[in-house]
Amino acid sequence: DELGDVARSFSTLLQRLNEYTSYLRTLAGKLAHEIRTPLTIVRSSLDNLESEQVPASARAYLTRARQGSERLSAILIAMGAATRVEEAIGSAERVGFDLVAVLESAVAAYRGAFPGRGFRAELPAGPLDLSGAPDLIVQMLDKLIDNAVDFSPPGALITVRLRVDPRVAAIEVENPGPPLPELLPGRLFESLWQSRTGTDSQPHFGLGLYIVRLIAEFHGGEPSAANLADGSGVRVGVRIPR
Template sequence: MPLGARIFLVYFLFVGLAGWFVLSTVMDEIRPGVRQSTEETLVDTANLLAEILRDEVKAGGLAQSRLPALLEAYGRRQPQAQIWGVEKTQVNHRIYVTDAHGIVLLDSSGAAVGEDYSRWNDVLLTLRGQYGARSSREDPSDPDSSVMYVAAPIKDGERIIGVVSVAKPNRTLQPYIERSQRRLGWLGAGLIGLGLLIGALLSWWLSASLRKLTRYAQAVSAGQRAELPSLRGGELTQLAQALERMRTELEGKAYVERYVHTLTHELKSPLAAIRGAAELLGGEMPAAQRQRFVGNIDQEAGRMQQLIERLLHLAQVEQRQGLEERVRVPLRGLLEALLEQQMARIARASLRVDNQLPAGLDVWGERFLLRQALANLLDNALDFTPPGGWLRCSAEARDGRVELRLFNQAEAIPDYALARLCERFYSLPRPGGGRKSSGLGLNFVSEVAQLHGGALRIGNVEGGVEVVLSLPRA
């Protein structure tokens, strides 16, 4: 299972369980909370009525007063009140009054007048001077039929002369409880969903950052040119920088070892030729032969110098992870300058050059590297073009890129060599002598093309060989 999925799963379990626990706890507390608030209101109401009814109960004229008619009229009222989205269409309080012996003197429902309520807790406890309250079911088999009763003493001085009880069915509170639970449920679900979304985004961001670092490490281990990914986050940025420093250290050591071995191997042949010629020059020989050996030493020394210079140029390009500058480079002007430098060689071989590069066709890149790359391509083409042959330079723009084509008249490249032309130190014999080059020119051009985000292709065409260099268009 991917790391991001595992992180999200753990986060999901934590947020889900924590959210469910908190939500279920709050849900369970809504019902008793509403009932406690209602009971507190009933206590106030009962005590207010106890003060209002005190004189009538003390005088014994409660039944003959206006209170029975008032309570009957109260029971018929239809408030039509909108309370937090719940419509209230009738009053629900039941009020009854008992004397000091618990006998009902007045009942707003008119059903219990004259009955003995002295055994009910609301009346019993209040007559004892305690807080009197009870909750009783109207239907013993129906748990939703419970009614809450709260009583207050009617006093004459310090003597309790009666009790007034106020009752409210719990079912009248249920719409408010259900509405609160419903709103809380939606809110809780939304918060849990938002938390999970944040967790998913966090897991995706962390996984994406790790995938970038993984791809970077894989590219580096495969020897590819890779740019350090840009990451946000202190620890991830530090990890990326640590990987970059480790890559630089390891690549530097391996690079030096590889080039020392390569340079040692490639210098063996010219050094052996120079040493052999020097030994022979120590003896007596004709002047003409001596001059030939001196020429060999000069030729091999030049070969060594060219090899070292090209290795240094190639090393500079291979070690780079990006361009030092990105400027507009005109291709036609660059190629004309290179042809001008090679004009003596072109004239000596009687070569025909057709420069078809259009004016105004520019590319983005580092001018110095592009000049070196084109110089290598032109030098390679001149090596393989026979005397009297011709070269053609052309270019076309497509899909935001420029394809520079350099054609030279020459024999076809063998199939076995086509795939290896850009390998380091691989070279084909030059026409007319069989001499090989250092094998670094095309490899250098390929590295420059990749550094610019382009590519190098070499293939046989009718009448010769064509090299295609793809670069980003300016």
């Protein structure tokens, strides 16, 4: 009958969507695997060329090729990290943990890891019990901090904040620096979206914040990004249901 045909059509459509989603989730790992060997050959060839007597007029091209290979290498590293997080999410088990204690420990570590930045923690006085994967929460915060460091000037004060209401725990990382361009906040968390250029003048490929989105979704939450009201910086964070 017609209802049966419609049901079968929807079932087929959902199956294809699931297959496509699975393909997209594994695409980064597949690309990283396929690109790694050709890139190694290119870098080895560049090493050999640089040891030869190359005309001065050709040195500029060698330099550009070297920079391009280093950029590809950075992309591969980021793609590998995204793939490992996806695998970790697939096997993660939920446990009870104190989110405040996890954030306190992480911020203390960042003070030693990034001596060129200051860190301020604005956290509730007491514990906040959540169910989830604390190791993944730390990885998520690592990516938020990396983003804040990349887009803030030396000596900047980065704030890690936890806002809590009866239904949601909101983790926010706030940094001074250039504001997000118009329409960009909604795309920051897409895979392989090349976003702003950081204070180190290097392009950023969006995989760090894509990882933030994956971990947030595992915990039933969602990421967000916005400019500060006075235009002095950016706030990026995650809302997780309690």
